[in-house]
Amino acid sequence: MASLTDDEIRALEDKAQHIRETVVEMLLAAGSGHIASPLGMADMFAAFYFHILNHRPAEPAWAERDRFFLSNGHTTPVRYAAMALVGYFPREECLTLRKFGSRLQGHPERLRLPGLESTSGPLGEGLGQAAGYAYAARLDGKSFRIFCMMGDGEQDEGSVWEAALFAGAHRLHNLTAIIDRNNIQIDGPTEQVLPLENLRAKYEAFNWHVIEVDGNNIRAFIDAVDEARAIVEKPTLILAHTIPGKGVKEIEYDYHYHGYPKSKEEARQFLHELRTLGGKITSEHQ
């Protein structure tokens, strides 16, 4: 894949900012949901949906599409926002998140919304599904890629390691997993709740190629995904270090914001801040 120009990267950064605003608007309308991880992951989702994935938003079931499994399903607002902005469904529908009858369930359900590869929410299940898919696709000589996004707190689940062991053993090189390494989970910092480090060494020991990257740096992240394509002996894990709550200064790094903002008022304030920040970035780019 050809290297992106600075303008192209800026365009993706604008998309990420738009995704962040959409996420906060969605949560504000829903009155519940998770905020920190979706904001931290917005850059990666802009990169995926507006550049990396080979997909057709108007034809979600297109047979040759890349498959994107979202394992940490609670972060689904960021996926919904990216999908809406890229054209899977109207942006207005985002405001139906978590409402009765909505296709945008609080945790994503494949059968309700075209474009989802799996139903997720209970943690530790995406990597196994993605590995099964990758194994089957390789069996049939398919060339599309399979991606699986996971959280870091999710690494506490034993089932993740069952799947990691399997994927490494079977050298599923068509599989790229990403860990959103934001260092927080519900009860506190990951290294206090149940220390995960050394994550790189752990995955390497399971026969994965591991790339560490700044997950809020779109160019670096895209480069990492490109590198993964070139690795043909084993699956790749991208350990993407991100800032939880990225874009809203008050909550960046704060595990208390794993869930919903403390009040609607606070959510509105975050939205205002994001929008102001958006203005600033635009002016800097001009």
Next chain:
Amino acid sequence: MLENNAHLRADWYEGKEQSPTRDGFGRALLTLGEQDPRVVVLCADLAESTRVLPFAEKYPDRFVEVGVAEQNLATLGSGFAAYGKIPFIASYAAFSPGRNYEQIRTTIALNQMPVKVCGMHAGVSVGPDGATHQALEDIALMRALPHMTVISPCDAEEAYKATLAAVAHDGPVYLRFGREKTALMTTPKTPFVFGKATTAWLGDAPQVAIFATGPLLYNALAAAKELEKTIAVSVTNMHTIKPLDRDAVVAAARAAGAVVTVEEHQIAGGFGSAVAEVLAQLHPVPIEFVGVRDQFGQSGEPSELIEHYGMGISHIVAAVKKVVGRK
């Protein structure tokens, strides 16, 4: 007397021919391997005892050894199915769906993936392995899940047909098999239609309708034979527990006016509960339940455990007599 349309073996009562239901499953996989290239088999380090080994040897590319990892067994199966394969995931029922219930719930049932969950060694008849390996709650777990279907074949021949039928059903299926050799009762001519019960025994003017699932159908038939001169009964083979053949249940219950259910499973939440749910709504009659009464199993020989936990022929006879007294 034996119902002619069931085409049961004339010598069923002698129990000369015995085979574990898991053997019928293994044989069906070979048929499916040849018939349907979409079929793949995943196994969690139990290839021989789950009887998937012949498939693995004949179709190595379509066999996946997962290792001792039942949670991954379920999620991998979901992934294979999402791609377009028809995966059979095989382990012991105590572990799958025992250990991986939530993976089955989310990634197979809610996600509506055509994964065939194959639970071996179900019931106390596992024998010496003891309580940890004797799944007695799997029917309850699986039948409570929306989208899931549940089949519990009565013998190896029926297990063969059930396994083929599981592929024809485009959705999640739970197949329940036993470890122990049990009597062959059905023949290749015996009809097997997914979701349709078959009458195996029909006395003149039956006073009690016995509904049995799994290999204990033999004990139910033996009880019917023993009672032949005193209390006429009907015996219905309920291989499909979900969707339950409500019409057959109601018709037999209406004809007899009293019911006995027979299963090698906890009474709570199991097959008998499913029958009771239907009858409570559509045709309330007295019911007696033959099954395990809120206990775990233990080590022992299969036959002594069946007796100890109240699922022997004499227990069914006693249940029939008791329920007649409640009419």
